[in-house]
Amino acid sequence: xxxxxxxxxxxxxxxxxxxxxxxxxxxxxxxxxxxxxxxxxxxxxxxxxxxxxxxxxxxxxxxxxxxxxxxxxxxxxxxxxxxxxxxxxxxxxxxxxxxxxxxxxxxxxxxxxxxxxxxxxxxxxxxxxxxxxxxxxxxxxxxxxxxxxxxxxxxxxxxxxxxxx
Amino acid sequence: xxxxxxxxxxxxxxxxxxxxxxxxxxxxxxxxxxxxxxxxxxxxxxxxxxxxxxxxxxxxxxxxxxxxxxxxxxxxxxxxxxxxxxxxxxxxxxxxxxxxxxxxxxxxxxxxxxxxxxxxxxxxxxxxxxxxxxxxxxxxxxxxxxxxxxxxxxxxxxxxxxxxxxxxxxxxxxxxxxxxxxxxxxxxxxxxxxxxxxxxxxxxxxxxxxxxxxxxxxxxxxxxxxxxxxxxxxxxxxxxxxxxxxxxxxxxxxxxxx
Ligand SMILES: [Zn+2]
Numbered sequence: 001x002x003x004x005x006x007x008x009x010x011x012x013x014x015x016x017x018x019x020x021x022x023x024x025x026x027x028x029x030x031x032x033x034x035x036x037x038x039x040x041x042x043x044x045x046x047x048x049x050x051x052x053x054x055x056x057x058x059x060x061x062x063x064x065x066x067x068x069x070x071x072x073x074x075x076x077x078x079x080x081x082x083x084x085x086x087x088x089x090x091x092x093x094x095x096x097x098x099x100x101x102x103x104x105x106x107x108x109x110x111x112x113x114x115x116x117x118x119x120x121x122x123x124x125x126x127x128x129x130x131x132x133x134x135x136x137x138x139x140x141x142x143x144x145x146x147x148x149x150x151x152x153x154x155x156x157x158x159x160x161x162x163x164x165x
Numbered sequence: 166x167x168x169x170x171x172x173x174x175x176x177x178x179x180x181x182x183x184x185x186x187x188x189x190x191x192x193x194x195x196x197x198x199x200x201x202x203x204x205x206x207x208x209x210x211x212x213x214x215x216x217x218x219x220x221x222x223x224x225x226x227x228x229x230x231x232x233x234x235x236x237x238x239x240x241x242x243x244x245x246x247x248x249x250x251x252x253x254x255x256x257x258x259x260x261x262x263x264x265x266x267x268x269x270x271x272x273x274x275x276x277x278x279x280x281x282x283x284x285x286x287x288x289x290x291x292x293x294x295x296x297x298x299x300x301x302x303x304x305x306x307x308x309x310x311x312x313x314x315x316x317x318x319x320x321x322x323x324x325x326x327x328x329x330x331x332x333x334x335x336x337x338x339x340x341x342x343x344x345x346x347x348x349x350x351x352x353x354x355x356x357x358x359x360x361x362x363x364x365x366x367x368x369x370x371x372x373x374x375x376x377x378x379x380x381x382x383x384x385x386x387x388x389x390x391x392x393x394x395x396x397x398x399x400x401x402x403x404x405x406x407x408x409x410x411x412x413x414x415x416x417x418x419x420x421x422x423x
Contacts, residue, residue, distance in 0.1 A: 055300050056221025085225065086296035140311050141211035145218065149207065165303050 006041045009076070013046045014039040016074040020066045023059050024144050025162075027105040030063060034093025037084055046071060046079040051089045054145040054165065091165045103128045108150065108161040125161050127152035137161075168419035171238055171246045177350045179234045180253065181360055182294070183243065184396055186226035187254035190244055191404070192275065193219030194411055198262055208265075211311060215272070218304040225297045232293075245415040249398070249405045256395040257340035259404040266319050266329035270337055273312035277373050278344045278366065280305035285361040294359070313377045320381025331383055342391025345370075 017039055018031035030036040030050065038049040048067055052060050064081045071079045091110035094102075099109035108128045124133045132154035139149040140163070147160040173179065196216030203209035227240035257275060262268045283305060286298035319330040345363045347355065354360035375385050394400065414421060 052221070052300075054218065054221060055225060055297075055304060056217035056219070058217070086292055086299075088296050088299035139207035139211055140307055141207070141214035143210065145214055149210075163307075165300075 006044070009044065009046065010039055010041040012074055013041065013048070013071060013076055013079070016070045016076070017048050017067050020063060020070050023062045023066070024146075025102070025105070025107065027101045028098050030067075032095050032098030032101065034089060034095070035063065046076050047082055048079055049082045049084045051084050053089050057145055059144075089165070091162065094162075102162060106159060107147070108159060110162045110164045125150055127155060127157065128159055129157045130155040135159075167416050168246055170248045170251065171242050173238065173243075173247065173251065174234055174236055176234070177354055178291075178359065179230050180350050181354055182226055182230035182233060184253040186223050186230060186243065187252050188258055188275075188279075189219040189223035189226060191252070191254040191407065192258040192271075193217070193223060194407060195258065195260075195262055195268075196272075199268065204265055212268075215308055215311070218301075218308070222297065222301050222304070225300075229293045229297070241415070245412050249400055249408055251398060252395075252400065252404060252408070253398060254395050254404075255340070255343050256392055256401055257337060257343065259395070259401060259407060260337060260340065261403055263333065264329055266326065267333040267337070269312050269315040269319065270330060270333035272308060273316050273377070274337060274341050274374065275344070276305050276308035276312050278341075278363075278370050280309050281366045281369055282361060282363060285366065288358075289360065290358040309373075316377050316383065317381040320378070320383040327382065330381070334378070334383060335386055338386040338388065339390060339392045342389075343393045343395060346393060346396070348396065 017036055018029055020030050020036075022028045022030065022033060022035075033053065035050050035053060036048070037051050038047075040047045040049070048071075050060070050063060050067070060083070064083075067081055068079055092112060094110065102109045106128050108125050111123065111125070123137070125135050126133050127135050127150075129152060132152055134153040135150050136153060137148060138151050138158065142149040142160050146162055146165070148163045149158065150161045151158045173183070175183070193216045196212045196219065199212040200209065200216075203212055223244070224240050227243045230243065231238045231240065255275075257271060260267075260271060280302055283298040283302035287295050287302065289295040289298065316330065319326040321327070345367045347362060347364060351360055355362045378385050
C-alpha cells in the first residue's frame with residue numbers, strides 16, 4: 001500500500017536485525033554468518049527469515065529472541081521470525097569480513113568449499129594465533145556444534161576451528 | 166494427574182517421517198546418557214555434540230510430521246506423549262549404551278547407513294525432507310569419521326578393547342538388517358520419489374563397514390538372521406525404560422514450562 005514507507009521500514013528492520021550477534025561467537029553478526037536470510041515487509045508488518053546453522057544449534061532460539069528485541073528497540077512491533085530450512089546453510093555463506101573477524105577472535109575460520117572434499121580431504125588449518133599450518137586435530141567435536149578442537153605444533157596453543165558444513 | 170498419550174493419524178508420509186524422527190531422538194537420547202561419563206573430556210564433548218545433532222534432526226522431522234499430519238500435534242507431543250508401542254525407531258538405536266565399545270559400534274553401524282541414506286534423500290521430492298537431509302548428511306559424515314576411527318583404535322588396540330569391540334559387533338549385528346527393510350507404507354513413497362529405498366544402499370554400507378572392520382582387525386559376522394519390529398512399534402524392553410525417563414516430567418506435569 002504505502003511502498004515508500006515499506007521500503008524505509010524494510011531497510012531499518014534489516015539494519016537492526018543484521019546487528020544481532022551469535023550468542024556463542026559474539027564477534028560475528030547473523031549477517032556475517034549468513035543466518036539472516038531475508039527481511040520482508042508487507043502492509044507495515046515485518047517478517048524476518050533465518051536459517052539454522054546446524055540441526056541442533058541451541059543458539060537459534062536465542063537468536064530469534066534477540067532479533068525481536070533489536071526490532072522492538074527500533075520501534076518495530078510484533079515482527080514475525082520465520083525459520084527456513086531450504087536451501088541448507090553452509091559455511092561458504094560466511095562473509096570474508098566474518099572470516100577475518102573470526103580469525104582475529106582466535107577461531108580458525110572454515111575452509112572455503114563445503115563439499116565432501118573439505119570435510120574429508122587433507123585439512124590444512126592455519127593457527128589463528130601464529131599463522132602456522134603445522135597444526136593437528138585433537139577432536140572433531142569442540143565446545144559448540146560448529147567447532148572442532150585443534151592444536152598448533154608451532155606455538156603449542158590449542159585453538160577452535162569453525163568446521164566446514 | 167498424568168498426561169494421556171496422543172493419537173496419531175499415521176498416513177504413510179506421517180509414519181515415514183515419525184520413523185526417522187524417532188531414530189534421531191532415541192539415538193540422541195542414548196548418546197546424551199554419556200554426558201559426564203565418557204572416558205575422556207574430548208569424548209564427552211563429542212558424544213554430547215553428536216547427541217545434539219540428532220536432537221536437532223529429530224525436532225525438524227517431528228515439526229514436519231506435525232505439519233503433514235495437521236491434527237494439532239507438535240514436536241513435544243510426538244516426543245513426550247506417545248507410548249512405547251507408538252514409537253517407530255529402529256531396534257538398533259534403543260539398545261543400551263553398554264560399554265564404550267558397544268556405544269561406538271552402534272554409532273558406527275548406524276552413522277554409515279544414515280550418511281548414505283540422507284545423502285540420497287537430498288533428492289527427495291518433499292522439499293522439507295530434502296532440506297533436512299542436506300544438513301543431516303554433513304552431520305553424519307562427521308559421525309562416520311569419528312566412529313570409524315574409534316572402531317580401528319578399539320579393534321587394533323589392546324586385547325581387551327579388541328574383545329569388547331568384537332563382542333559388541335556380534336551382539337548388535339542382528340539389529341542391522343532392519344535399517345534396510347521396506348514395508349508397503351514406504352514402498353508407495355519410494356515409488357513417488359519422496360523416500361529412498363534403503364535396500365539399494367545395503368551393498369555400499371557393507372563395503373564401508375567391512376573395510377573399516379578389516380582395518381580394525383575385527384570380524385564381520387556371517388549370520389544373516391535379522392531382528393525386526395521397531396518400525397511397527399514392537400520394541401525391546403529397553404525402550405520402555407528410556408521413555409519413562411525421557412517422558413516422566415511432561416507426563417507428570419502436563420504443560421510445565423520453565
Ligand atoms: Zn600457532
